[in-house]
Amino acid sequence: MAQIFLTGATGFVGRHLLPALVQAKHSVRCLARTTANAESLQNCSVYIGDLLQPQLWESAVMGADMVIHLASAHRGTPELLQRTNAEGTTRLIAIAERAGIKKFLYLSTLTASPKxxxxxxxxxxxxxxxxxxxxxxxxxxRCSVIIGRGDPFLDGIIKTAQHWPVVPIIGSGQTRFQLLDVRDVVRCLLQIVQEKRFSRKVLSIGGPQALSYEEIVNSVLAVLHLRKRKIHLPRPLARWLVRRLERLGVRTPFAPGHFLSRDHCAESLSAIEAHFGFIPTAFHDTLKNLY
Ligand SMILES: NC(=O)c1ccc[n+]([C@@H]2O[C@H](COP(=O)([O-])OP(=O)(O)OC[C@H]3O[C@@H](n4cnc5c(N)ncnc54)[C@H](OP(=O)(O)O)[C@@H]3O)[C@@H](O)[C@H]2O)c1
Structure with a gap:
């Protein structure tokens, strides 16, 4: 079984992946930014530090077989995103190379773009x-938007559907998503950890259906037995409003995924079946499992 250095263990995907790695008898060293966050991490060793302060966790990478890199920033200034996602990853790579890490697994996004x-x-x-x-x-x-217990995307839609008098649809509502159940992502990650055939590969995966944002909202309303009016908000206006509120310290139910204008789909609806040999969970089943 492998010795794994895991970043982002306290995040949405990390919270689902860590117990699965432990159950598969891997020995896991987690990076957490604060001791308060680290309290939720069970059956692993914890190193407290920031991705950009490698001196605090370098020793944890030494002696590990594998790195699973989930730590990232989704919101914030372009400088913060650049520092955390690009520079943080570069520093981790340098240490992983020095440590002779056998495998480096990075969970990326279908939106990754050279622009x-x-x-x-x-x-x-x-x-x-x-x-x-x-x-x-x-x-x-590379994944489409991931959903499951604790995800900010579906949770945001559910919260607005439950608590707001009208349900906002950002933009035309026609952007399509191949929503992916976090349990399926964990299954794929475990296969990558355990099998050699994924070596030096970039794989793009999504769920088994491509649904428009408005179709997703309609399904949420149906599962929650709610009848609410939907209003379309122009994307730039909605983004401006959310940014202003967040700058004033007001948390909104919106995640960056709600503002996407490009489709968020893999090349094929059967990518998981083709690469990993199982049929991923349909959106309605994930939704019903949650509510
Ligand atoms: N969720 C999705 O829909 C989705 C879709 C495609 C790809 N991905 C990718 O999957 C990965 C995991 O996503 P996620 O949804 O689990 O993200 P998340 O919930 O936002 O968690 C991010 C994690 O990164 C940690 N982190 C952020 N900045 C850090 C820093 N400077 N130093 C150390 N740790 C830091 C956070 O620590 P704190 O707990 O201290 O904040 C948290 O553990 C990311 O690479 C993301 O791009 C996610």
Whole structure:
């Protein structure tokens, strides 16, 4: 069984992945930014530190067989995204190379793009480039929006549906998503950890259906037995409003995924079946499992 250095263990995907790694009898060393966050991490060793302060956790990478890199920033200034996602990953790669890590697994996004006008997409693309140009044996798993217990995307739609008098649809509502159940992502990650055939591959995966944002909202309303009026908000106005509120310290139910204008789909609806040999959970089943 492998010795794994895991970043981002306290995040949404990390909270689902860590117990699965432990159950599969892997020995896990987690990076957490604060001791308060680290309290939720069970059956693993914890190293407290920031991705950008490698002196605090470098020793944890030494002696590990594998790195699973989930730590990232989704919101914030372009500088923060660049520092955390691109620079943070580059520092981790340098240490992983020095430590002779056998496998480096990076969970990326289908939105990764070489265009600097999309700072998050650009920062993850830079991270991917650094990994591919390194001496490491890597696997990059590019995912569509991931949903499940604790995810900010579906949770945001559910909260507005439950508590707001009208349900906002950002933009035309026609952007399509191949929503992916976090349990399926964990299954894919475990296969990558355990099998050699994913070596030096970049794989793009999504769920089994491509649904428009408005179809997703309609399904949520149906499952919750709610009848609410929907209003379309122009994307720039909604983004401006959310940014202003967040700057004033007001938390909104909106995650960056709600503002996407490009489709968020893999090349094929059967990518998981083709690469990992199982049929991923349909959106309605994930939704019913949650509510
Ligand atoms: N969720 C999705 O829909 C989705 C879709 C495609 C790809 N991905 C990718 O999957 C990965 C995991 O996503 P997620 O949804 O689990 O993200 P998340 O919930 O936002 O968690 C991010 C994690 O990164 C940690 N982190 C952030 N900045 C850090 C820093 N400077 N130093 C150390 N740790 C830091 C956070 O620590 P704190 O707990 O201290 O904040 C947290 O553990 C990311 O690479 C993301 O791009 C996610």
């Amino acid at each position: 600097p006008r999309w700072p998050y997409a650009y920062s993850t693309w830079l991270a991917e480039q650094a990994i591919q140009q390194s001496f490491l044996d890597y696997t990059i798993l």
